[in-house]
Amino acid sequence: MNKAFFILFLFFFNSSFAQEIIILDQDTKEPIQDVAIFNSDKSKTALTTFNGNADLSVFNKNERITLKHIGYQTKKTTKNLLLKRGKTIYLVLAVEELDGIVMSVSKWEQQKKDIPQKVVSISEKTIAFTNPQTAADLLQKSGKIFVQKSQLGGGSPMIRGFATNRLLITVDGVRMNNAIFRGGNLQNVIAIDPFSINNTEVIFGPGSVIYGSDAIGGVLNFYAKKPVFSKTEEANISGNTTYRFSTANSENTIHADINYGKQKWAFLTSVTYSDFDDLKMGEHGPDSYLRQNYAETINNEDALTINSNPKKQVTSGYNQINAMQKIAFKPNNNWNYELGLYFSETSDFSRYDRLIRPSKDETGLRSAEWYYGPQEWFMSKIGMQHQGKGKFYDRLKINAAYQHFGESRNDRDFGSTTLNTTEENVDAFSTNIDFENKRIGDLRLYYGLEYVFNKINSKGFETDTESKQITNAASRYPDNSRWQTTAGYINAEYKAKPNLTLLSGLRYSHVWINAEFDKTFYPFPFDDANLNTGALTGSIGLSWFPKESFQVTFNGSTGFRAPNIDDVGKIFDSEPGSVVVPNPDLEAEYAYNADLGIQKNFNDKVIIKGAVFYTYLVDALVRRDFTFNGETEIEYHGELSNVQAIQNAAKAYVHGFEFGVDAYFTEHLSLSSNLTFTKGIEEEEDGTESPGRHVAPTFGDVHLIWKNDKLKTDLFFNFNGEVSYNNLSSSERSKDYIYATDSNGNPYSPNWQTLNLHTSYQITNKIKATLGWENITNQRYRTYSSGIVAPGTNLISSISYQF
Incomplete structure (x- = not known):
């Protein structure tokens, strides 16, 4: 029995x-x-x-x-x-649902389907598959963001006709933009390590209600990986090591991260080191892009040296190290504490576009040396989250952060013995308090406070390269200048109907600038620059599903950018043929934006997405002709130069559309494509119009993807449209040495296309190999406004081991 x-x-x-x-x-x-x-x-x-x-x-x-x-x-x-x-x-x-939950719009988790703004998410898996060398490449490889490069060690994103200090960058919720972010192309995004990123979210259009100043064209939010707690009493140890090699610049990258987790404590360490040699361009394209010769100093004498390989861009190589340490403590389910330490440092690296500038008589090169000193970034962040029965909230986040930025510029004219150096250090402190309240029926509220303080130390000196004697010189910015802002915001999400969500918000920001000018080197007609101004911004939008498979979104918003120290206090920064002088009489610029989006799902087989947008910028801060002590031209570094300054001297109109298709043919085979068209005009006070400087050409891509349990392959086509001479801004026309020449002898940016292949294979449960073959047809091209020529045929291979 x-x-x-x-x-x-x-x-x-x-x-x-x-x-x-x-x-x-x-x-x-x-x-x-x-x-x-x-x-x-x-x-x-x-x-x-x-x-x-x-x-x-x-x-x-x-x-x-x-x-x-x-x-x-x-x-x-x-x-x-x-x-x-x-x-x-x-x-x-599912491609469209990869980012079903987004963080960026309110700083709290929200369903993407309820968001009226366009938000693009780039996941950790996508980053690992595309294998970007830098965070700038991470953005560019998404196919939805245009990236300009002045040198190999850089990358300046452009979104909807805006770039540089009109885009806001955050890392784990902390604003990276500081008071010396300039209007010229910015390369600071490379300080962020792609290997440490868990997810990147990009908001298209103004985000000033939540993020304040600078969030005019968009917001780029980088969320780093978090320490993982153990779910059992046993400690959890996991990690990853990766080695990568690329042929176009002989890249050698090694990465390692390790996570140690217990039930209440968790530790994550991440380190990456990359070494890049000089970048090699492609075979087929304009001969004017070739690096025929370069400056070399032999026995203290500058000489033009014939480049034995004109496709090799001498000197463009550099190296970089990134490190991150996170410690998390979770005493119970209601409280979570985290300490994050982030560090990035590059070697010296050349600003390549300045090294190829011809001399005034066009018989040689203007610069013998032009390089940035090590670009340093350090951030320490302490964060606290509470989930529970607070009197005015359901969830609370408090973040306090300190950042240090270090950079320098070094240039010496060909044949000169004077090396000019300016050195900047920025200390930035910030505190954010953010609340979520979801107690009022179908209404969810998000509100918070922010305070940011920047202190700038700036020095200048000249070095005699023969005697090695160092003398003081004018700094780039007023030393010991300060920029600070405080703000409060409220954002509301209302579920009016099951198929209709409304989102609206307001923010008030106040900004102060204090800068005193040193008259030792230049007779400034003013003693200081003091700014005390406020800005009110708002947004209203809706997400509506007339049918379950059809979505309509609309968003209207305003954005602003308050002048920073670079705008009001830049001291004699040289541009080709011009010199930029300080201007303390500036006001904030404002953007008014509207965009309309649609998305249609055809039986989970085809998804079509489209958006149109229009942005109007008033009191635009632009570089225009100016006077210094009544003079329109002054001598600077031995050259008679046109005087310019940043001024509220223009309006700008930007409009365009974005289009995408995702198609799923079988369980294994799919297609994805994107297209972006942007048009922008700047209008002067006298009514004169000219093309916008940061308006990217039409660009897009088409991907054919096949994957199974172990293998994923992506064959894709990238393309960029032409920017004719008539569509180049005046500032770009003056840089004819980076452009091709049309039939009339004028500079222009030609269209280009590349064919590429990425593949990854899961060899075992712990070992994965990836292989990329980019620019298969070996095209020689420059992306619009870039100083450096893009890579030629490039083989990228990596091997990863997870434990």
Whole structure:
């Protein structure tokens, strides 16, 4: 009897166990929690556990069931087929739902479908697959953001006709923009290590309600990886090591990260070192892009040296180290504390576009040396989160951060013995308090306060390269100048109907500048620059689903940028043929924006997305002709130069559209494409119009993607349209040495196309190899406004080991 009972128990036990499946992510092989499993009328349901397990015993053998999870493609099958496939089921990420939850719009998690703004998310998996060398390449490889490069060690994003200090960059919620972010192309984004990024979210259009000054064209939010706690009493140790090599610049990159987690404490360490040689351009393209010769100093004498390989861009190589340490403490489910330490430093690196400037008689080169000293960035951040019964909130975040930025510029004219150096150090302190309140029915409120303080130390000196004697010289900015802002905001999300969400917000910001000018070197007609101004910005938008498969979004918003120290206090910064002088009489510039978006889903097979936008910028801060002590031209570094300054001297109109298609042909084969068109005009006070400087050409891509459990392959085509001479801004026309020449002898930016291939293969559960073959046809091209020529054919290989 006992034996019969035992046999019967085993039968039922095995039957039940045999009906249990595990559901994993196809790419990472990680379990997926909360996958909903249900039959046709939803009378029978099951849900996966945190280990990805689910029991199918409730379903009949041949019953049709659906597996559904936000962020993954829905799978429909029968219970019998699932069990026959070995009980392990893989779900494929849906491209459109990769970022089903976004953080950037309110600083708290929100459903993407409820957001009226366009938000693009770039996941850790996408970053690992595309294998970008820098964070600038990470953005460019998304296909939705245009990136300009003045040198190999750089990358300046352009979004909807705006760039540089009209875009805001944040890292883990802390603003990276500081008081000396300039209007010229900025390269600071390379301080962010792609290997340390968990997710990147880009808001298109003004984001000043939440982020304040500078968020006119968009906001780029980089969220770094977080320490992972152990779910059991046992300590959890995991990590990753990666080696990468690229042929176009002989890149050698080594990365390692390790996570040690217990139930209440977790530690994450990440380190990356990269070494890049001089970049090699492609074979087929304009001969004017070739580096025929370069300046070389031999026995203290400058000489023009013939370049033995004109496709090699001498000197453009550099190296960089990035490190991150995070410590997290979770005493209970309601409180979470985190300390983050971030560090990045480059070697010296040449500003390549200045090294190729011809001399005035065009017989040689203007500069013998032009390089940036090490670009340093350090940030320490302390964060606290509380979830619970606060009097005025359901969740609270407090972040306090300190950042240090260090940079220098060094230039010496060809044949000169004077090396000019300016050195800047910025100390930035910031505090943010953000609340979420979801107690008022269908209304969810987000509100908070912010304070930011920047102190700038700036020095200048000249070095005699023969005698090595160092003498003081004018600094780039007023030394010990200060920039600070304080602000408060409120943002509301209202679920008016199940298919209609409204989002609206207001922010008030106040900005102060204090700068005193040193008259030792120049007779300034003023003693100081003091700014005390406020700005009110707002937004209103809606997300509406007339049908379940059709979405309409509308957003109207304002943005602003308050003048910073670079605008009001830049002391004699040289541009080709011009010199920029301080101007303390500036006001904030304002942007008024509207955009309309649509998205249509055709039976989960084809998704079409489109958006049109229009932005009007008033009191635009632009560099224009000026006078210094009544003079329109002054001698600077031995050259008679036209005097210019930053002024509220223009308006700007930017409009365009963005279009995308995702198509899923089979479970393994899909297609994705993007197209962006932008048009921009700057209007002077006298009514004169000219093309906008930071308006990118028409650009886009088409990807054909195939993947299974172990292999993923992406064959894609990138293209950029032409920017004719008539569509070049006046400041770009003056830099004819970086452009090709049209049939009339005028500079212009030609169109270009590249064919590329990325692939990754999961060799074992712990080892993954990736291979990229970029610019397969070896085109020689420069992206618009870039000083350096893009890579020629480039083979990128990497191997990763996870433990």
